[in-house]
Amino acid sequence: MTNQYPIPVVVNGAAGKMGREVIKAVAGASDMTLLGAIDHNPEVLDKDAGEIAGCGTLEVPITNQFEPMLAMAAQERQLGVMVDFTHPSTVYDSVRSAIAYGVRPVVGTTGMSTQQIQELAEFAEKASTGCLIIPNFSIGMVLLQQAAVQASKYFDHVEIIELHHNQKADAPSGTAVQTAKLLAEMGKTFNPPLVKEEEKLAGARGSVAEEGIRIHSVRLPGLIAHQEVIFGAAGQIYTLRHDTSDRACYMPGVLLAIRQVTQLKSLVYGLEKIL
Ligand SMILES: NC(=O)c1ccc[n+]([C@@H]2O[C@H](COP(=O)([O-])OP(=O)(O)OC[C@H]3O[C@@H](n4cnc5c(N)ncnc54)[C@H](O)[C@@H]3O)[C@@H](O)[C@H]2O)c1
Numbered sequence: 001m002t003n004q005y006p007i008p009v010v011v012n013g014a015a016g017k018m019g020r021e022v023i024k025a026v027a028g029a030s031d032m033t034l035l036g037a038i039d040h041n042p043e044v045l046d047k048d049a050g051e052i053a054g055c056g057t058l059e060v061p062i063t064n065q066f067e068p069m070l071a072m073a074a075q076e077r078q079l080g081v082m083v084d085f086t087h088p089s090t091v092y093d094s095v096r097s098a099i100a101y102g103v104r105p106v107v108g109t110t111g112m113s114t115q116q117i118q119e120l121a122e123f124a125e126k127a128s129t130g131c132l133i134i135p136n137f138s139i140g141m142v143l144l145q146q147a148a149v150q151a152s153k154y155f156d157h158v159e160i161i162e163l164h165h166n167q168k169a170d171a172p173s174g175t176a177v178q179t180a181k182l183l184a185e186m187g188k189t190f191n192p193p194l195v196k197e198e199e200k201l202a203g204a205r206g207s208v209a210e211e212g213i214r215i216h217s218v219r220l221p222g223l224i225a226h227q228e229v230i231f232g233a234a235g236q237i238y239t240l241r242h243d244t245s246d247r248a249c250y251m252p253g254v255l256l257a258i259r260q261v262t263q264l265k266s267l268v269y270g271l272e273k274i275l
Pocket of ligand 1: 012016017018019038040041085086087088090107108109111134135136137168169249250
């Protein structure tokens with residue numbers, strides 16, 4: 001269904017690494033308009049969002065006024081959408097506020113607990129408001145997860161390694177947790193122990209996420225976002241790996257999510273559900 005008016009988009013976390021990419025992508029999408037750009041970093045206050053993003057002047061100054069911006073988005077003829085790439089400590093409250101204003105959240109920020117996501121799902125359902133929470137917007141990661149689910153039918157042993165830049169606030173990554181969850185949904189327990197293990201150094205074996213699946217987190221400058229799912233069986237190793245080399249890879253997924261969320265009346269989790 002083609003909308004008569006462009007979708008008004010507010011970007012929360014506009015001056016961040018992901019926020020800047022979103023500003024550029026929204027500015028280049030003919031069916032969207034950048035209504036607002038929010039960031040609490042005082043160094044970018046009142047600066048033009050387009051100039052901060054490196055795509056030329058957009059005449060949208062960055063503000064730290066979150067609720068007034070939501071109120072403005074709620075007044076638009078076409079349903080407003082809030083894209084959030086901020087921080088795990090504030091994302092829950094921001095998404096709840098957006099839903100209360102009838103503004104559709106598209107959430108890329110990771111690190112919310114299962115309970116928080118469940119509460120937001122109930123809140124969105126009651127408000128009949130669409131909300132998308134997407135722990136990874138890249139199509140390559142969705143394909144990796146689908147391949148991992150297939151492989152899990154034939155392998156009983158699997159471990160996940162996720163590698164990210166060292167400014168990432170949460171560990172393990174939301175994507176790695178989601179991958180473990182998808183494998184656990186296959187209804188079996190992985191990695192039956194063959195010996196009694198003793199960790200000489202706490203955390204050496206990573207942490208157990210779901211159904212015996214261990215996740216190991218690496219943080220280093222020079223990395224962006226990477227994930228390996230390693231299956232093992234007698235005489236063979238099957239490795240799936242996804243590497244992000246540029247944050248632009250997330251933007252087709254973000255634009256798709258902005259379009260789709262205006263059609264939803266409840267919370268949906270995961271890019272694979274809207275492809
Ligand atoms: N879903 C995905 O595909 C995907 C991809 C990459 C990153 N992420 C996640 O997105 C989030 C942001 O990542 P980033 O690399 O852009 O981080 P970043 O630190 O570069 O940017 C975050 C921005 O948000 C701002 N901010 C933080 N809290 C705020 C608040 N309460 N109100 C307004 N502004 C606030 C900061 O000032 C900063 O400019 C992280 O949780 C990261 O894990 C998700």
